[in-house]
Amino acid sequence: MSNSADYDFLAGVRVVDFTQFEAGPTCTESLAWLGAEVVKIENPRSGDPGRRLRAGQPDDDPYYFQQFNANKKSITLNLKEPQGLALVKDLLRKADITVENMAPGTIERLGLGYDEVKKLNPGIIYCQVKGFGEGSPYEANLAFDMIAQATGGTISVTGEKGRQPVKPGLSFGDTGTGMTMAITLLAALRKRDKTGEGCRLQVAMQDAMLHYMRTNFATQSRTGKAIERDGTHSGGGSNTPSGLYPCAPGGPNDYIWIMTSRANPEHWSRLCKVMGKEDLIEDPRFATTAARVKNEAEVDSMIAAWTKARTKHEAMSEVGGAGIPAGPVLDTMELLNEPSFERRGIMQVMPHKTHPVKMPSWPVRINGKPPTVKASPGLGEHTAEVLTGWLGLSADEVGKLKADKIV
C-alpha cells in the first residue's frame, strides 16, 4: 500500500519547529506530511502545552496533540540554559526553515529573533505566526482561534438571520492561518534554493481571516453594506432555492443543503421533476431566479415539505442523483465512521503506542493516494537521534546533556 516515493516531495528539508497548540503546528505538520524532517523543540518539563489540553489531568499525549503533530519528531531542549540555547543555534545553522508562534516578543527575548538567527544562517526561511500584525492596534495582544475569528470578521457573518452571531464551529482561525504560511514558505524555499538567500515571513491570524473572506468583501463591494448573517441560505441571496432543508426523523443534523445555481437553469427544473411538481417549472412565480428570490418563502416551504418526508440520505440519493448540487449535513461521528474515507486513506489510524486514533489525513492525493500517517512524537523521543544526526554528538555527550537537564 505504501507510496512513500510519491510523497517524499520535501525529503531532505529540515525544519526547526518552535510551534505550539495549533496555528503554528498545522503549518509544520503540512510540511511533515509531505516528507520534510520537522523537529519540534520542546521544553524538557512538559513540552508543547498542546500535549496537556485536559486541565488538571495527567494527560501527556491527548488526541489534540496527536492530530496536529503527526509525522514530526520531538527533541527536548532547555532554552533558558546557555548550553541549550547554543544547541538550538547549532540546529538552526543546519535548518532550511524555522517556524514559531509564541506570544509577541517571546522568541526575541530568548535571543532567537530574526536578526540573531539570520547571522547564524543567512539562508534560513524564518517564519512567525502571530495573532495580530505589526502596526495593528492589537499588536501586543494575545490571540487564540476565537479571537482571530472575532476580529477577522468570520464571526460577524455566521449565524441565523436576525439573530446573534456565532463562531464557526471549527478552528480554522488557527489552521487556515497555518496554511497560508506553508504556501509562502515553500515558495520562499524555491527562491532560496536558487539564490541562497533567506527571508523573514510573518502572518497574523486576524489578517489571514480576511483572505478567506473575499467572497464577503466582493458582495459588500456590490451592495455597499456590511454582510448580514443568513446561515441557512446561500450567501448573497441570489440563488433560490439554496439552503438547509429539514429531513426525517428530525434529529439535530437531519438536514440537507440543496442548491440551484443561477448559472444553470436546469437545476430548478430537475428539482421540480424530482419532487413530482413539473407544473412549477414554467409557473411564472418560480420560472426565473429573480421570481424565485421574490417568492423564496413559498419555494422553501414546498421543498421542506418534500424533504421532511425523507431521511437526509434518501433525499440526497434522489436530489443529488438527478444532477442537482446537494449534500446532507454530516456530523463528526458520521464522518468518522464513513467507510469510504478510511478506504480512500482520507481518514487513517495513527499507529500510536498508547492512543491509536483515527484522524483526517493530509487531504491531497498524490498519484491517487494521500500520504501515510506516522505517529506524533513522544516528548523528546528523537533527542538523541537528532543531536547525533544533525550535530554529530556522541551518545556519551547526549547522556551528559540529559544528566545536566539541558535536554
Next chain:
Amino acid sequence: MSNSADYDFLAGVRVVDFTQFEAGPTCTESLAWLGAEVVKIENPRSGDPGRRLRAGQPDDDPYYFQQFNANKKSITLNLKEPQGLALVKDLLRKADITVENMAPGTIERLGLGYDEVKKLNPGIIYCQVKGFGEGSPYEANLAFDMIAQATGGTISVTGEKGRQPVKPGLSFGDTGTGMTMAITLLAALRKRDKTGEGCRLQVAMQDAMLHYMRTNFATQSRTGKAIERDGTHSGGGSNTPSGLYPCAPGGPNDYIWIMTSRANPEHWSRLCKVMGKEDLIEDPRFATTAARVKNEAEVDSMIAAWTKARTKHEAMSEVGGAGIPAGPVLDTMELLNEPSFERRGIMQVMPHKTHPVKMPSWPVRINGKPPTVKASPGLGEHTAEVLTGWLGLSADEVGKLKADKIV
C-alpha cells in the same frame, strides 16, 4: 514602497490555469501573489463564469472575479476547435503546473486528462480540485462551497446551542481547499526541480474540510460523541469564561469575545480586577476552571452585565489591555474601513481600469510587507502576449487565430 524583489519567489514558474469560480482560482491566485506567471485559459465567448456573477446583467468584471484572479493573466482559447486544443497542448508543454476544477469528467472529455498531458510533458504537476474524491459515494456529483461544508461536517458544528445548524458565513469550503492544493503542488515542484518527474495531485472539497476540523475530531475522540453546536462559547466547554458577550449599543455585531485559558489562571484574576470584582478571584464558586465550568451561567451573566455598559471597543481596550485574550466582533464594513489594514498593505486597492476595489491581499508579509496587488485580467487581455512569449507566434498568426475565432 515596492519590494518586488522580495516576493518574486516563484518567478519563472509557468501555470496553465483552467480554474473557474473559487476553489481552483484561490489556489492559482496564491501562486500569482508569489510571482508565478499564471495564465487563465478562458473560452472566447464569456470566459470564467465567475466573471458573470450577477445573473442577467451585463456584468463582465464583478468584484468577485477580481478578488480571486488578482495578479493573473488571461488568454482566450476555443478548446472545442482542434486548433485551439493544439495551442493549449503547446502551452502545457511549456508549463510547470496546470490546475483545473471543472465538473467530474469534463477535462478528460476535452482530451486533456492526466494520461494525455503527461505524454506532452512528463514533468508537469497536474492538479485537480473536485467536490468529492474518487471512491466517494458522491463521486459523480456536483459541488459548491455549501455542499462541501454540509458533507464535510463544518455546518454540523456551527450554530447556536440547541438550535439548527448554519453554514459558516465564509466560503472556506472553496478557499480552504485551494490552499491545501497550493501547498502540495509547491512541494511537488521542489521534487520535480530535482528529478524532472511530474505527478498528478487531486483534492476533494469534502475531504479538505475534514483536515480543517481536526480539533473537533480530537474532542470527539475524548468524549465519544458527535460534536454539538455551541457557537457562542468556546468549543470543548472546558474554558470558562470563554464566549461572546453583548456590548452597547446592542447592534447586530456589538459583541466581544472574551477568553480565559485554562492554561493560564491569571486570565481569570485579571478579568475580575478589570470588572472591579477582586473578591471573586478566591471565591470557591469561581476560583478554578472546573468551578467556573459548573457555574457558567452565573459567570456569563456577571460578565455580560459589565460588557453591556460599554461599547465593544471600550471593552476591548480594558480587557485586551489587561492581558486577557479578547476581540471585538468586527463586521465586513468595519474591516474594510480599518485604517491600519490599508497602512499595513493587508488591504490594498486593486489598480483596475473600470472597478478599482479595495480588497484583502495575500496575508503573509515577506520581509515586512505583503506582495502588491495587480489588476485581475480582462478576458483575453494577454492572448497575444502569451502566444508570442511562450510559443513564438507572430502578430500575424495571432491575428489570424482571432479572425478564425480560435482565440
